[in-house]
Amino acid sequence: MKRVIIIGGGVAGMQTALRLAEEGVEPLIVEKEAELGGKLRGWHRLFPSFTPASEVLGELRSRVARRGIEVMTSTEVKAVEAGAVTLVDGRRIEGDAVTICSGFDLFDARIKEEYGYGIYDNVFTSVDIERMLNEGRVARADGSRPRRIAFLHCVGSRDEKVCQRHCSRVCCVTGVKQAMEMKELFPEADVFNFYMDIRMFGPGYEEMYREAQQRYNIHFVRGRISEAAPTIDGRVQIKAEDTLTGRPLRMSVDMLVLLVGMRAGETNPAYEAAGLGRLESGFMAPRDSFLGNVRSRTEGIFYAGTVTAPKNIGETINEGCAAADAVLEYLKKS
């Protein structure tokens, strides 16, 4: 039986493995964390349907278990080549093909120092909000209910200053989703979204954006926040420009939520060292953008999911299938 090594056990890795297993190939998932699931483990509900992330994650995990797919957790890959990977502990694992599904990293909001994340108590990231939603308790640092919440889009996306020129795509709709969730939790609160463009690219996203404005009365302000500062009563003062009215704006909020972008995975340079191409954004470059978007430059090495670009979960699952099909085609020929 042919064996395919899959680097990364997130959504893309699990779906690729499932599809390969369905076709009689033996996948091996190598996951650096202690359990499967990748970033999905940290999410609460998924846009645009508000499906609990645990439903999708649970189903994928149980399918992997039912198929008896071999998984190596807490195992990190150091180097990759066609048909083999080398682990950080020096072990070498051989197979007939490799699929890289190692995903993305989250932008570290502390790099945007002007927003004071990690310094000011009531500045959060979108990841913190998902965590708090999962914990069942969203609150300010002192435990009180927020009365005014601001979301800031594009933190670590479309920002040359931090070398992240690309659009992370999913943050816009995440901002809309979380704003709606905040409004449900705190109906009395004013919720603002500060954006430079709203990019509602997926099915149902635009409708969600409209609903957020019409039914939830969420305010959308076209303008980026220039800085955050603490107030004497523990709130956060923000400054922005409302570019539609052309006026500067200053307000104090109880919570500032930074919608952090997706940046290229930290392991990507190691793949580049193996001769694989990277895009200017740092994500891995597929062979081409149309007919070879799950293939690498090197025969026998494939990509699935956000290792090549920011994607939503539906797209990632589809790409897992597409990558598996490309692997199967390759295995037939080899």
Add this chain to the structure above:
Amino acid sequence: MTAMKRRSWSDYQKQIADDKYYYARSCIRQNFFPGSEKAFLDILHNDLGRDVLDDPLHSSCTGIGYHSDIVPLETIMTVVARQFALMTEAGYENFISSCITSFGVYTEVLATWNEFPETEERTREYLYKATGREFRKPTSLAHTSDIMFHFRDEIARKAKYRLVNAQTGEPLRVVEHIGCHYAKIFPKSGIGGSEFPYVLAGMIESWGGECVDYPERRHCCGFGFRNYLVQANRGYSIANSHKKLESMAPYKPDFIVANCPGCTMFLDKWQYAIAEMEGTTYGENGHGIPVLTYEEMAGLVLGYDPWELGMQMHQVDVEPLLDKMGISYDPAAKYLGRNGKYIDKPASAVVNCCPTDTVYDIRQ
């Protein structure tokens, strides 16, 4: 209220030389805070035993003209090149500037030369044609506050007073104001970067004080060159200082320390203007908040006489701060000049706590 939190200052470090400095003075500090530059030289020479060349040959960097669109880039680069030539001729390599704007100018010119080497070649040519001089670029470039920061622990060891309320033992609450041209242009050129600069905060903390963070901490003081130099724009200037003072007042700072000649002056003198225009004051007991230069702060810590430091030239009286720190001084000597001659006194103003008619007048 808690002390200011910061996380990343140690990410922004720069090489600061230990000794042998070529000193470039500021155009305006000698008028506004005439004791500060002398205090810097005295502290470096006498307290720290360092070699600093105070060269009378150097000129203005022309930064005020540059930022007011009067002096072209090529001209200012040539002026900067001449300063470096004087440093080279004097046998020094470590250039230090007493002015934030000059420091920004030197940083910008060096970065421009680095990025566009042809501009450096052209500047060398202009300088040679105009003066016959040649230059080496400095091995290190620092602002004088960087130097004071560099020696903050040594100063702390020699301290006669600390930034502590002598009565209560509580740290003094200090507002630090960095100035736009220190690190907002090139964040990596400043200690602590531009968002959470540590250059003044490091001194304050080393000498026993506590920095306060307030909403308009990063805001410009309002000098802004054309804001002030064009008379019709002065409303912008005072509006900016007003915004900062309003924002910091609830934190009840014991004093403000500023990094930049313009900021120190405007945060001090606009307090008088606001008090006269609106009747609003921001300090204790209906008076102003004292504004210090970092040399004055270091000088007080080291036990220098406040009038030797030139603190009688401040718009807002510093006596409440001196009293808080437990510094002994002679109130009657406030308006005696360096030679003991009476230098005259300002008219009494609401922003001041010490009515000048109570101060000893040698003529009376």
